[in-house]
Amino acid sequence: MTSSDHSIVVSDVSKCFPIYDRPFHRLLQMVYRRRRTFSREFWALRDISFSVERGETVGIVGRNGSGKSTLLQMICGTLATTTGNIEVKGRIGALLELGSGFNPEFTGRENVYMSAAVLGLSREETEHRFDDIVAFADIAKFIDQPVKTYSSGMALRLAFAVQSQIDPDVLIVDEALAVGDARFQAKCFDRLKRLKENGTSILLVTHSSDQIVNHCSRAVLLDSGQLVMQGEPRDVVNKYMDLLFGGDRRAAEETAPELIVSGTTEHGMDHHPLSLSQDVFSNKAGYNHHEYRWGDGAASILDFSLRADGHEPHIIISGQAIHLSASVRFNRTVVRPIFGITIKTREGVTVAGTNSELLSDEVHTHGIGDGGSGVVVHLKFRCALATGDYFISLGVASRTEETIVPHDRRYDAVHFTVAPTNTFYGLADLDLRMDISEAAKRI
Numbered sequence: 001m002t003s004s005d006h007s008i009v010v011s012d013v014s015k016c017f018p019i020y021d022r023p024f025h026r027l028l029q030m031v032y033r034r035r036r037t038f039s040r041e042f043w044a045l046r047d048i049s050f051s052v053e054r055g056e057t058v059g060i061v062g063r064n065g066s067g068k069s070t071l072l073q074m075i076c077g078t079l080a081t082t083t084g085n086i087e088v089k090g091r092i093g094a095l096l097e098l099g100s101g102f103n104p105e106f107t108g109r110e111n112v113y114m115s116a117a118v119l120g121l122s123r124e125e126t127e128h129r130f131d132d133i134v135a136f137a138d139i140a141k142f143i144d145q146p147v148k149t150y151s152s153g154m155a156l157r158l159a160f161a162v163q164s165q166i167d168p169d170v171l172i173v174d175e176a177l178a179v180g181d182a183r184f185q186a187k188c189f190d191r192l193k194r195l196k197e198n199g200t201s202i203l204l205v206t207h208s209s210d211q212i213v214n215h216c217s218r219a220v221l222l223d224s225g226q227l228v229m230q231g232e233p234r235d236v237v238n239k240y241m242d243l244l245f246g247g248d249r250r251a252a253e254e255t256a257p258e259l260i261v262s263g264t265t266e267h268g269m270d271h272h273p274l275s276l277s278q279d280v281f282s283n284k285a286g287y288n289h290h291e292y293r294w295g296d297g298a299a300s301i302l303d304f305s306l307r308a309d310g311h312e313p314h315i316i317i318s319g320q321a322i323h324l325s326a327s328v329r330f331n332r333t334v335v336r337p338i339f340g341i342t343i344k345t346r347e348g349v350t351v352a353g354t355n356s357e358l359l360s361d362e363v364h365t366h367g368i369g370d371g372g373s374g375v376v377v378h379l380k381f382r383c384a385l386a387t388g389d390y391f392i393s394l395g396v397a398s399r400t401e402e403t404i405v406p407h408d409r410r411y412d413a414v415h416f417t418v419a420p421t422n423t424f425y426g427l428a429d430l431d432l433r434m435d436i437s438e439a440a441k442r443i
């Protein structure tokens with residue numbers, strides 16, 4: 001499998017951790033050595049094989065605990081494999097999950113020299129690069145302060161500067177960049193691009209699907225210690241989204257709803273009836289398990305469907321027409337129900353929101369929701385959003401005199417991802433136009 005162009009070759013690697021149910025079992029194990037076993041086996045990784053070519057950037061995705069960091073530590077050589085073999089060619093730079101690797105008692109300057117020495121640089125080589133490192137980290141004022149006085153972002157800046165300025169053949173980044181501010185992140189990705197052009201192979205663990213799609217040439221998906229898929233970043237991210245938010249879609253289709261409010265053809269709902277008898281919301285693709293739900297239970301939001309240009313999307317293309325439907329069952333009589341929607345970014349910034357009261361001129365609202373009856377609420381919008389992850393909250397409430405009574409609020413219940421765009425940047429597409437006309441000639 002080894003070819004001269006491979007920087008990393010991982011062959012049939014597995015990692016088993018001994019798990020001790022009680023702390024003193026670990027002690028007993030040391031005493032008894034191999035004569036008796038006090039631990040259980042936990043296989044964090046099983047039979048992983050993949051390779052990274054020179055100059056390739058490979059993204060690794062997977063849920064928490066899927067084995068990403070364990071794999072990276074074995075590639076860096078800080079953790080031994082249980083079985084299998086890993087070959088890495090050349091100098092490895094690494095930013096691992098466990099922090100910058102700096103000694104907090106020493107100054108930034110001393111730590112730069114120590115890290116560079118660990119990476120195999122001579123004192124002269126480090127001196128030669130020192131100014132570039134400090135300039136990249138942009139922490140010149142603090143370079144002679146002990147690292148324990150640095151913020152986590154400052155420590156990351158310095159660590160990234162050291163690891164990326166030593167011209168590594170392989171650079172391994174485990175979620176570290178998430179600590180940096182947006183400007184520094186952009187600078188890091190710029191630097192990664194240049195390293196890649198010079199032939200550095202990069203392994204990047206991130207939970208950001210944008211980063212995978214934008215910066216990686218290939219991606220690998222781990223789940224429960226197994227390599228589930230490798231290939232085109234977009235395909236792998238789709239599969240990852242499926243694992244994260246997909247639920248069991250088939251199961252949802254099989255739970256035959258007893259009562260169906262089948263929309264009119266005008267709403268295009270014929271093929272996708274929503275359940276009004278059982279709460280199947282969490283079985284649907286796009287459901288976010290971290291939703292926050294509350295309300296007095298007089299009404300329940302039971303089911304939803306999210307369609308983009310008529311299809312159930314994995315990733316939405318900016319500009320597509322979105323049709324979100326949600327079924328609401330009234331468990332008790334609700335007078336003049338109000339239906340609401342809010343769309344937020346991953347950081348929690350509200351992009352837009354509205355409700356049937358604000359839109360009362362346009363929405364034909366049902367005056368009274370009788371206990372046992374239900375409605376399907378249809379929401380349509382053009383997804384003029386920039387690339388990123390977004391969360392939709394849905395709610396049903398009603399007004400008693402001057403207060404609003406929330407019946408069912410499902411915050412951040414639906415997740416969707418917008419694919420990268422190349423015609424605008426920022427948060428939303430304001431349909432900015434540009435026209436350049438020739439100026440009148442001077443006479």
Ligand SMILES: Nc1ncnc2c1ncn2[C@@H]1O[C@H](COP(=O)(O)OP(=O)(O)OP(=O)(O)O)[C@@H](O)[C@H]1O
Pocket residue numbers: 017018019042044062063064065066067068069070071097
């Ligand atoms: N030293 C250890 N002893 C026992 N179990 C461990 C050890 N290190 C990791 N594990 C287990 O191995 C599994 C994989 O952990 P790992 O840190 O590689 O996951 P991860 O994919 O990096 O997750 P995250 O996205 O949360 O960073 C987890 O179940 C974890 O509990």
Ligand SMILES: [Mg+2]
Pocket residue numbers: 068069070097174
């Ligand atoms: Mg990890």
